[in-house]
Amino acid sequence: MSIRWQSAVAFGAVAATTLITSGSMPQATTDVQVSTDPQQLSVVGLPCFPGNLTLTMTNTGREDRYADLTLDPSGPLQLSRELFSSWLPAVDPDQPVSAPVEVRVPRDTKPGSYKIDLQVDKTRLTVPVTVNPLPSKGPGSNLALGEQAAASSTHGNFTLCGALDGDNDSEHWDTLTGWNDGTRAVFPDDYDVALAAPTTVNRVELYTLDSTKYPALTNGLRDWDVQVRSGSGDWQTVTQVRGNTLGHVTSTFDPVQADAVRILCLDSNDHAYSRIVELDVYGS
Amino acid sequence: MSLRVGSTRRTFLTLTGAAAGLALTGSLPEIGSAMAGATGRTDRRDPFTLGIASGDPLPDGVVIWTRLAPEPLAPFGGMDRRPVEVQWQVAEDEHFRRVVRHGTTQARPESSHSVHVDVRGLRPWRHYWYRFRVNGRFSPVGRTKTAPPADANLSSLSLAFASCQANWEGWYTAYADMAKRDHDVVFFLGDYIYEFGIDRGIRPDSNEPYITQQCVTLDEYRQRYAAYKLDPDLQQAHAVAPWIVTLDDHEVVDNWADDAHPSAPPAQFLVRRANAFRAYWEHMPLRLAQLPKGPDMQLYRRFQFGRLAEFSVLDTRQYRSDQANGDGTKAPGPESKDPARTITGAAQEKWLLDGWTASRSRWNVMAHQTAIARLDTKDGPDVLVPMDTWDGYEASRDRVLGGAAQRKVRNLVSIAGDLHRSVASDLKLDFTDPASATVGAEFVGTSITSGIDGMDLDPGGATLLKENPHMKFGNFQRGYVSCSITPQRWISDYRVVDKVSVQNGAVSSRAKLLVEDGRPGISEVQA
Numbered sequence: 001m002s003i004r005w006q007s008a009v010a011f012g013a014v015a016a017t018t019l020i021t022s023g024s025m026p027q028a029t030t031d032v033q034v035s036t037d038p039q040q041l042s043v044v045g046l047p048c049f050p051g052n053l054t055l056t057m058t059n060t061g062r063e064d065r066y067a068d069l070t071l072d073p074s075g076p077l078q079l080s081r082e083l084f085s086s087w088l089p090a091v092d093p094d095q096p097v098s099a100p101v102e103v104r105v106p107r108d109t110k111p112g113s114y115k116i117d118l119q120v121d122k123t124r125l126t127v128p129v130t131v132n133p134l135p136s137k138g139p140g141s142n143l144a145l146g147e148q149a150a151a152s153s154t155h156g157n158f159t160l161c162g163a164l165d166g167d168n169d170s171e172h173w174d175t176l177t178g179w180n181d182g183t184r185a186v187f188p189d190d191y192d193v194a195l196a197a198p199t200t201v202n203r204v205e206l207y208t209l210d211s212t213k214y215p216a217l218t219n220g221l222r223d224w225d226v227q228v229r230s231g232s233g234d235w236q237t238v239t240q241v242r243g244n245t246l247g248h249v250t251s252t253f254d255p256v257q258a259d260a261v262r263i264l265c266l267d268s269n270d271h272a273y274s275r276i277v278e279l280d281v282y283g284s
Numbered sequence: 285m286s287l288r289v290g291s292t293r294r295t296f297l298t299l300t301g302a303a304a305g306l307a308l309t310g311s312l313p314e315i316g317s318a319m320a321g322a323t324g325r326t327d328r329r330d331p332f333t334l335g336i337a338s339g340d341p342l343p344d345g346v347v348i349w350t351r352l353a354p355e356p357l358a359p360f361g362g363m364d365r366r367p368v369e370v371q372w373q374v375a376e377d378e379h380f381r382r383v384v385r386h387g388t389t390q391a392r393p394e395s396s397h398s399v400h401v402d403v404r405g406l407r408p409w410r411h412y413w414y415r416f417r418v419n420g421r422f423s424p425v426g427r428t429k430t431a432p433p434a435d436a437n438l439s440s441l442s443l444a445f446a447s448c449q450a451n452w453e454g455w456y457t458a459y460a461d462m463a464k465r466d467h468d469v470v471f472f473l474g475d476y477i478y479e480f481g482i483d484r485g486i487r488p489d490s491n492e493p494y495i496t497q498q499c500v501t502l503d504e505y506r507q508r509y510a511a512y513k514l515d516p517d518l519q520q521a522h523a524v525a526p527w528i529v530t531l532d533d534h535e536v537v538d539n540w541a542d543d544a545h546p547s548a549p550p551a552q553f554l555v556r557r558a559n560a561f562r563a564y565w566e567h568m569p570l571r572l573a574q575l576p577k578g579p580d581m582q583l584y585r586r587f588q589f590g591r592l593a594e595f596s597v598l599d600t601r602q603y604r605s606d607q608a609n610g611d612g613t614k615a616p617g618p619e620s621k622d623p624a625r626t627i628t629g630a631a632q633e634k635w636l637l638d639g640w641t642a643s644r645s646r647w648n649v650m651a652h653q654t655a656i657a658r659l660d661t662k663d664g665p666d667v668l669v670p671m672d673t674w675d676g677y678e679a680s681r682d683r684v685l686g687g688a689a690q691r692k693v694r695n696l697v698s699i700a701g702d703l704h705r706s707v708a709s710d711l712k713l714d715f716t717d718p719a720s721a722t723v724g725a726e727f728v729g730t731s732i733t734s735g736i737d738g739m740d741l742d743p744g745g746a747t748l749l750k751e752n753p754h755m756k757f758g759n760f761q762r763g764y765v766s767c768s769i770t771p772q773r774w775i776s777d778y779r780v781v782d783k784v785s786v787q788n789g790a791v792s793s794r795a796k797l798l799v800e801d802g803r804p805g806i807s808e809v810q811a
Binding site: 064068070080081082083084085087088089091095097099152153154155160182 | 503
């Protein structure tokens with residue numbers, strides 16, 4: 001092995017090349033426009049019913065760049081992100097770049113006016129947030145809406161609360177409106193909702209995936225048990241569904257006291273994933 | 285601010301003169317203030333939570349890396365949005381008595397306060413030790429090694445290669461083993477992070493959003509790298525050897541191809557790709573030449589280890605045609621055989637073949653993402669092959685392997701990952717004909733963790749062995765491959781972990797495979 005020792009170089013003038021990146025320095029005057037959709041937000045203190053805000057940055061300058069949008073919430077507001085950074089191409093027409101943020105408040109939050117301050121470079125924008133009183137869940141209303149969900153697992157492309165968000169339209173499946181378990185071809189899976197208070201229930205309506213692209217016959221939930229739990233007791237099966245091929249299934253059963261309801265998913269029509277677009281629970 | 289190690293201070297002053305003297309006057313307000321909180325008090329948080337790394341060794345230099353992140357999972361890593369001065373040293377000994385290179389650089393907020401120093405003027409083919417310092421606090425010490433001179437008749441080279449480290453699917457026991465063994469260089473062949481996660485994983489924090497949430501924006505990819513790089517075994521594997529890295533799909537999103545992914549139209553997907561590339565560069569020990577320009581990154585490049593071996597590091601994601609037949613596992617057909625389709629892109633293919641034309645190396649290695657060898661996954665006469673590997677790009681495969689045969693490339697070896705299984709194969713000019721000429725050997729390494737524990741031979745692996753006569757070895761456990769290379773032979777040692785679902789898994793050699801100089805393909809399997 002012949003190695004030429006480069007001792008002279010080791011004491012040379014150029015110690016190293018430092019890699020300093022250019023072209024992405026924060027700008028003193030911004031060429032990034034910021035907007036939100038909606039421009040103001042209303043939220044309630046339900047654990048699984050966040051307010052959804054879409055943040056958009058648009059590069060109106062001549063150079064591609066990276067930008068950081070910071071979010072500073074007031075009072076009790078809890079955000080799923082306090083930073084949105086992205087590359088922003090400078091193209092004609094302008095290309096907006098968006099990201100979602102979920103806004104939650106604790107159940108006991110005092111109704112009133114709050115805000116989120118947004119900032120990119122020196123540009124600021126304030127999003128007013130109104131916290132509304134909790135909806136009364138009287139007779140005939142969906143007791144599961146926005147309450148706390150739990151699941152055996154949730155696929156990374158979906159959100160745990162997706163099946164309690166009031167949206168039962170399977171065509172919105174790609175917009176996080178449903179729950180999809182995270183363990184392919186492994187059953188059972190379970191999806192639970194904790195009711196706000198112990199309640200007598202007698203009906204569950206389950207919407208499984210049934211879109212034009214993904215019909216229930218091939219992708220929907222096939223076999224499941226409806227279970228309830230009261231106090232510290234075990235889960236009790238109150239009714240079963242087998243061999244389902246429909247997108248919307250109503251299960252009625254004898255009225256029973258419950259503080260939580262579970263869908264125990266036993267199989268799906270593709271034998272891969274459990275998919276629930278929406279779960280409604282009603283009392284007598 | 286003062287240097288803690290007396291001998292180090294002396295070395296600074298002795299070897300480097302005026303510049304070092306300036307650095308030691310104790311008047312570096314940038315360091316004091318930039319790491320200080322709003323109150324002006326000095327920040328005592330450890331900024332080196334993500335460890336250190338080195339990479340892309342050349343005969344006279346290597347890149348050393350760190351990122352300042354006192355709160356690694358917080359926005360901006362818990363840093364103020366100001367530049368911070370970082371001092372670095374490279375020494376010939378682990379105690380830094382003989383510091384041969386040093387300097388000061390800036391960790392800038394727009395690069396996540398990462399530091400990439402391309403240290404030059406080093407001697408070839410020797411170990412160096414390096415460390416960083418900020419605000420009086422030293423980083424862990426890393427060991428690295430330069431490449432030999434291009435014309436060196438190197439007598440031996442040891443390397444490891446690894447891929448696919450889904451954090452929620454197991455512990456990085458393979459890296460603890462890798463770090464204990466002495467490798468001159470480590471190749472990482474893709475899926476360093478996963479852009480998604482499953483909230484019921486092996487680790488206590490597998491359900492946290494920083495592991496599970498789908499990454500799309502730059503802040504999300506940065507946070508994902510931080511979450512993965514917190515692992516001490518991974519940090520240790522980086523700390524003991526230089527790494528040469530390339531990426532595969534999950535550094536961006538599952539099975540992306542050039543500007544195509546079903547999640548978004550191309551213009552929108554390219555924003556995501558730009559964000560993913562930026563975070564990748566920031567967290568890898570790469571040179572400025574690899575810094576992405578928006579959604580474009582020059583990642584394919586070549587490394588020379590004397591006359592013993594040269595490594596063509598490929599990028600078979602960024603320029604590939606969209607997967608044929610809607611992706612998945614399909615029968616070969618007109619689309620997967622279409623000569624107009626490519627897995628490398630025309631420019632990279634030309635670069636690869638031209639490199640071979642000029643090569644004087646004993647071993648010519650492709651270090652890349654996924655299997656070149658045909659993988660018939662269907663028991664019986666029908667043939668079903670993955671559309672995401674080179675099977676989905678048969679014309680590319682024919683051009684590259686045919687091009688190697690035409691050029692009489694000496695000792696062609698392919699190292700790859702992606703499959704989450706170990707697969708060793710002869711590379712054939714025509715995989716449908718067992719009598720066809722063998723032009724090289726391929727070692728696909730299994731995943732570090734992806735797929736959880738696995739087993740020695742699963743039914744899928746048994747089918748692969750049965751249906752693919754060019755395949756010489758298969759295993760479905762987790763691990764990595766440790767290779768020792770001399771002018772006469774290449775030995776691939778498949779290191780496997782009995783369980784990655786527990787923290788104290790046992791690592792052992794499952795098989796050693798031999799390639800002999802001048803004899804294409806795998807000569808011997810010691811299993």
